[in-house]
Amino acid sequence: MKKLFYILLLVFIMLLRAEAQNPGWIVPDDQKGKICLVKFTPDMVKQGEALYMKNCQSCHGIPTKKNFAAIQPSPGDLSEPKAGTQKDGELFYRITTGKVPMPEFRNILSEDERWSVISFLRTFHKGYVQPDPEKMAASMGKRIRLSMTYDTARKKIMVKAVELTKEGPVAAKGAEIIVFVQRYFGNMQLADPKPTSESGYAGFDWPQDFPGDKTGKVILGARVNDPTGSMQEAIVRDTLAIGLPTNKPALTDTRAMWSTREKAPVWMILTYTLAVIIVWYFIIYIILSVLDMRKIKQVKNT
């Protein structure tokens, strides 16, 4: 009896340890239920495979081959039950948000692409049945319309969210707004997402040293932060002249040691050319004088 107790205790401790070694990557409950709104197709699986090989394989290895990278925490083989027993929504959340050292794929893969990666992984999970998308489609809803203005006095970008209901537009309260600025290689998020107030407004401090184009124009955008995808795409773009006018000269404009001939000042070109001409004049003069001396010598000899 005592022996059995000790064994049970040992097993319990081992379980505890295993739990401790796997510090939780907790998926919020409201994200777990998210499913793909279309049935997985062979085309999706094919696209998912290509995306997996490009984005995931460097750490997770090829599924079933167990050739994942030796880093901590271990990425693991995604064909194993550890991934296979997770719901679609859990996998989607983990891919979307990432957790150091796994990068977040929010901006790397579109929502469709993330689902196709999941569809590819699901081909390795025996006994997986995709939840019926038809039933979930009904939960789609909420149309949000956004507008953006700049409050000069408070130096804030004000975003107003309006929900379009059957009864007409109503101020949307608690919609999480993200404001971003367009830059050459992508959009820069201005600050952490903020929920809209009772009146449907969210205000974002505008940094006064933010560079705009030559006239100070900046292309701004705002969208509703909606990782569940339940709201219909709510996004607005606007050009506001609120940035610092930036008109820096090209790096080749000033004269430097490495500048080309076009940058040389006139006096330098003239002096140089004159110097070359003078030097050549003397060289030619000396040669001619030598020739003259030879002639004089010949004349004297005859």
Next chain:
Amino acid sequence: MDENTVNNRDEQDPSKSSRRNFLKNIGLLGAGVAAGAGALYSGDIFEKKKAATGESKVLLTQDNKLVEVDSLELKALAKNPTKLMLEKGREGIEGRRWVMVIDLSKCRNARRCIAACQEAHQLKPEQYHLNTLQMQDSPGTAPYHMPKNCQHCDNPPCVAVCPVDATYKRGDGIVLIDNERCIGCRFCMAACPYSARIFHWTSPKDSDKHNGEAYNVELNVPQKLGTISKCLFSADRCREGKLPYCVSACPNGVYYFGDENEDAVTNGTTKETVRLSKLLRDNGAYQLMPELGTKPRVYYLPPKNRLFPFEPATDESPKEG
């Protein structure tokens, strides 16, 4: 000679007077013919134009603007495409100053950047525009991996020594090489304090396959035997608004690339855009050998709070996984 004598001479020599008249007539006739021909020619052009209106084509110009052109007005350029690309490559992208930030805390020597670079620029596996070096600053400090490419200096010693204006700096900060001009003297290799340049001692990779292709100065392909090659900050990709090959190939988020004028850099892995000044300030960024006054365009973030343990590279081949 007064009026009288002229008249006298005219009367005395009628043949001379008639020659003058004859010449005058010829001149008038010539002017008339020229005018007529001009009118006919312009009429012909007008007719041709009238016939041309109808089919139109939408084209993308070199400065990325969409234009509509009548299809009959399109003429194939007699100009050599290599020459066209060379001229375009001399001009930087207006209003930009490219800058790269390399976060050493994230590099684990996956060498994907190198593979992507060598693929794009037709380089052999032993030729590097970009290489990850194993660094250890002193015996007591921890080793780390450091990607090192051309620093695209604002005061480039390589450009100053080039005797034939083959390597040059552009307005947007990129230092390029015109391999059509390069004479292979390797002065620039000697001048570069970062050893960023390579020389084609042997025939470049697949040189027989790419023989006769138009030379693209913004990509440095096809590579040429007996000339210099080096990192180009993927000038061709910058023109298209895409991140450089190495930056987008990195699986670990090491590289940031962007425009200093916009004060923004974009991470190649996460595609997250952050403020350059804040990134440099918060992470204690530094540059390579700034004491030489070269003013590099590449910044390094120190290998602090590293995500991966240091693993010495076993060989030079790209590591799996």
